[in-house]
Amino acid sequence: MxxxxxxxxxxxxxxxxxxxxxxxxxxxxxxxxxxxxxxxxxxxxxMMAPQVKKKSGAAETAEPAEAPVSLSGPATQMEAALAAFRKHLDAHSTYVGSNFAQEARSIHLGEAPERLIHGEAKPEEAKALIDDGVPVAPLPVMPKARRN
Structure with missing residues (x-):
């Protein structure tokens, strides 16, 4: 690696x-x-400075070593905000998967109980919802099932 x-x-x-x-x-x-x-x-x-080990085993670099970066946690404020958004979304919204367009339309028409939902829609389905006045918006996060 x-x-x-x-x-x-x-x-x-x-x-x-x-x-x-x-x-x-x-x-x-x-x-x-x-x-x-x-x-x-x-x-x-x-550009990166190579790490060359001394005989004693200590690494020597051309520049002072930076603090290690955690690859598992958010590295920027934007990543932290997106992580908080994902957590809020998972806690306060129901994932309806590929049934999003049908569920959103049913809620809008009063045929299903009003609740917060999120899911996946094909572009033509999303356009049809918008054309019909159903309030929808794209989300800047992947569905939980598709996250790493």
Whole structure:
């Protein structure tokens, strides 16, 4: 495994792990890398100082070592806000999956009890809901079942 510091064209910097240098190159060529902050797809390796171990086992770097970054927790205020939003959504809303359009329309027409719901809709279903005056909005988070 190899850890690279990456940078997008908007200047956001983040770290990611790859199986090998070749794995990074293959993903990059296929356009499968994106910025963890803005989602931009123009991602490149940032300049990094190599770590060289002394005989005593201590690492020596060209620059002072930065504090380790937790890859499991939010790295930015935006990521923390999205995590809080996900938690609130899961606690106060019912996930209806691919039945979202039908459920939203039923609630809007008074055929189903009023409650907060979230789910997935095809673009044409979402457009039809909006055209019919059903109040819907896209969410900036993935459904719980599709999160890593």
């Amino acid at each position: 190899i850890r690279y510091t990456l940078k997008c064209s908007d200047g956001h910097s983040f770290d990611s792990w790859f199986k090998s240098a070749d794995a990074f190159d293959a993903l990059s060529r296929r356009g499968l890398l994106s910025c963890t902050v803005c989602g931009g797809e123009d991602v490149q390796k940032a």
